[in-house]
Amino acid sequence: MANVPKPNELVIDHRPPATGWMDTPVEFRPGTWCYAAKPKNLEAVGLPNPREWSPIDDDWKLPDNWKQIVLEGLRERLEKYRSLRIFMDICVRCGACSDKCHFFIGSGDPKNMPVLRAELLRSVYRRNFTTAGKILGKIAGGRELTMSVFKEWFYYFFQCTECRRCSLFCPYGIDTAEITIIGRELLNLLGCNIDWIAGPVANCYHNGNHLGIQPHAFKDMIEFFVDEIEAVTGVRVEPTFNRKGAEILFITPSGDVFADPGTYTLMGYLMLFHEIGLDYTWSTYASEGGNFGLFTSHEMMKRLNAKMYAEARRLGVKWILGGECGHMWRVINQYMDTMNGPADFLEVPKSPITGTVFDNAKSTKMTHIVEFTADLIKHGKLKLDPSRNDNHVVTYHDSCNPARGMGFFEEPRYVLKNVCNHFYEMPPNTIREQTFCCGSGSGLNTDEFMEMRMRGGLPRANAVRHVHEQHGVNMLSCICAIDRAVLTASMNYWVPGVEVSGVHELVGNALVMEGEMERTTDLRGEPLPGMEDSDDEDL
Amino acid sequence: MGIKFSLLTVVALVLAVFLGVKAAGLQYFFGVIFPYAAIFIFLVGFIYRILKWARSPVPFRIPTTAGQQKSLPWIKQNKIDNPSTTAGVVARMALEVLLFRSLFRNTKVELREGPKIAYQWEKWLWLAGLAFHWSFFIILVRHLRFFTEPVPFFVHMTDRLDGFLQVGLPGIYITDLLFLAAVTYLFIRRVVIPQVRYISLPADYFPLFLLMALGLTGVLMRYFTKVDVVKVKELALGLVTFQPKVPEGIGVLFYIHFFLICTLFAYFPFSKLMHLGGVFLSPTRNLPNDSRMKRHINPWNYPVKVHTYAEYEDHFRDKMIEAGLPVEKE
DSSP: OTTSOOGGGOOOOOSOOSSOGGGOOOOOOTTSSOOBOOHHHHHTTTOSOOOOOOTTSSOOOOOTTHHHHHHHHHHHHHHHOHHHHHHHHOOOOOOTTTTTOHHHHHHOOGGGSHHHHHHHHHHHHHHHHOHHHHHHGGGGTOOOOOHHHHHHHHHHHTSOOOOOHHHHHOTTOOOHHHHHHHHHHHHHTTTOOBHHHHHHHHHHHHHSSTTOOOHHHHHHHHHHHHHHHHHHHSOOOOOOBSOTTOSEEEEOOTHHHHSTTHHHHHHHHHHHHHHHTOOEEBOSTTOOOOOTTTTTOHHHHHHHHHHHHHHHHHHTOSEEEEOSOHHHHHHIIIIIHHHHOOOTTSOOOBOTTTOOBOGGGTTTOEEEHHHHHHHHHHTTOSOBOGGGGTTOOEEEEOOHHHHHTTOOOHHHHHHHHHHOSOBOOOOGGGSGGGOOOOSOTTTOOOGGGHHHHHHHHHHHHHHHHHHHHHHOOOEEEESOHHHHHHHHHHHHHHSTTOEEEEHHHHHHHHBOOTTOOOOOBOTTSOBOTTOTTOOOOOO | OHHHHHHHHHHHHHHHHHHHHHTSOOHHIIIIIHHHHHHHHHHHHHHHHHHHHHHSOOOSOOOOOOSOOSOSTTSOOOTTTSOOSHHHHHHHHHHHHHHOHHHHTOEEEEEETTTEEEEEEOOHHHHHHHHHHHHHHHHHHHHHHHHOSSOOHHHHHHHHHHTTTOOTTTTOOHHHHHHHHHHHHHHHHHHHSHHHHHHOOHHHHHHHHHHHHHHHHHHIIIIISOOOHHHHHHHHHHHHTTOOOOOTTOOHHHHHHHHHHHHHHHHGGGSGGGHHHHHHHOTTTSSOSOTTTSOOOOTTOOOOOOOOHHHHHHHHHHHHHHTTOOOSOO
């Protein structure tokens, strides 16, 4: 974060510039754009125009007929997506969305107002696809597609995290995520992706997960956490991998296998499954819950998502359980069954412990772990000692995708209130359906983008700071792997003293396991309340 | 640029009728030909646009969920903001279309030193939007009294309710005041709020000026410079019965008013005003959030290239065997 200004030095000016937006060319300032996709990552999945290039180059090395490719691509998508056609046509520019975007709030750049982000595409649409635009041009809000406009698209479509907060406030439900998704598809037609997305996509396609963890290493890493759990609890959990005939296939984002603090959440899953004796298996082939294909194109989303059902079929499981992840659940809830279903070879998910049938997943056959755990707790199947989380004063960050792409609000709160004693909500304008993005979603969680990430993270951090100051909140819990990674950075920057955790990390802390030794630390190795003087330091 | 251009366009339209009627005697054109043409353009254009939208399929179920999903039986679902049934969607759409539910959520961000952010109450846009649309609708219904004989009861009723204040002679309609106030507010905020001004196009100012001129000429006619209402009704009835005739001696103000509304109708299908039709088709609002319960079909779903398990195992088999992971082919 060397080049990021300090929080109090960050200049935010919400006043628009003197020049009109059509006449203000984009400026690629360090810290506000992401590196270009490396050719090998595009080649790995057969995407067009792989080459070495950088967004700050004058020449983006596009084919001569690039304009035709883009306009043809736009025409095709207008015919395939009613959403796009309608969202191109009916915006009245009322401005209700303008200050709803975290990137606008934190940067003041008018083109980060959802309405203008969409106008970047809309202006080209009007010029090329509407009668008025063809005849009247600029008067009708039309704009020629030039290289400068195309660069603007790249810059601003990779400054949108597809969080859909704007779509909540729009009187017509215009969804900038939809526009950004399709805008990025158009960019991808010419090989203009960012590497932080293209890399994970290539990895996921060939190795099974975004981080490129190979099968043996995946197993090793999980087994490392088995040892960690044993050190904390004295209980040895025994996960299985690629096991045919298991009842349930468990899939979670690979970020939780790889990096703190997601790893503690992963430990929570392992402990829970062991404690209830769940007949489940991990897969090294479908070892990714997340889907950076969503951030590339609908087609790539489908190509990566296909593994879940394919693996469930191969292993012969009855249903799939999904871990805590944000955009993963948008894909599962709103795309998976349509793209890769029907999952008629699976059964409607049924908890083997409580007998609850998850009717709300009767077609996808995939249940969210927090739904699953909430049901366990409701039926009194877990022995919990919430006082083990007493060092944590907890609040909950609704991740955008489960919030506005699913409506997942009560389940995590129910679990949290059962596993910890100190829980406080952030202000109502910043939670549930009105929740703010972490600032780094949709594949933008890369280091070179840090200034923009911190700007975009401001509204969320601002709300955390509020409860931090009012109630001493020191733990921001969430159900998203990207959140866990990036909110940590954002908290360090904006609200030092607040840590980030998954919900199942706190479940793991509170879960009283059969045959466990007296615990002295939590899953992070921090002393439990009242155990500060304990000498047990052998973690 | 947008403001001037749009204002001048509306002024030019008004002048065109004025000169057309006063100097060139084009009453028949402005009273009959253009109105028919405008209605024709409106109907054909509107239907064309709707059909064009409808021709593009809805490949994915993408509602914006604004409340608790249908989940476990003991968790209370928000059946309207996150509907899982058609009835829920109808309720959600009704709230959206009739009461502007989403706009009602509006807040205003305030940036303070620190930087710190606060959210302020901001329902004015919602209120003005609602006042404008409902007033306009009621005024249109009221105007049916010119186009019908006998005048249906609901038109009479609307008229009476709208004029219940019984202030002045002729009685003031509440909607006339609301309409002008709301349109004026919508214009002022567009000019005054820097962000909104920045995003505004000629296509945003033009309809506002058109509506203002429409409202002003209407008010002038009713409350100040009287026109012969009986003759106006004669003309209107002639139009709807397809026996058009232009009675002598209707004031020019009427022609201006009539031309402006016809222009609005003709302009409608080519403009953002089509949000009237579009709001009903918006996939983030008009679909139930039930895609985990019921498979949504994408008509153009096509097979894609995937990396199969067999290819994966072929690539990693030795490492998998060494790590003790089960494989399909030893």
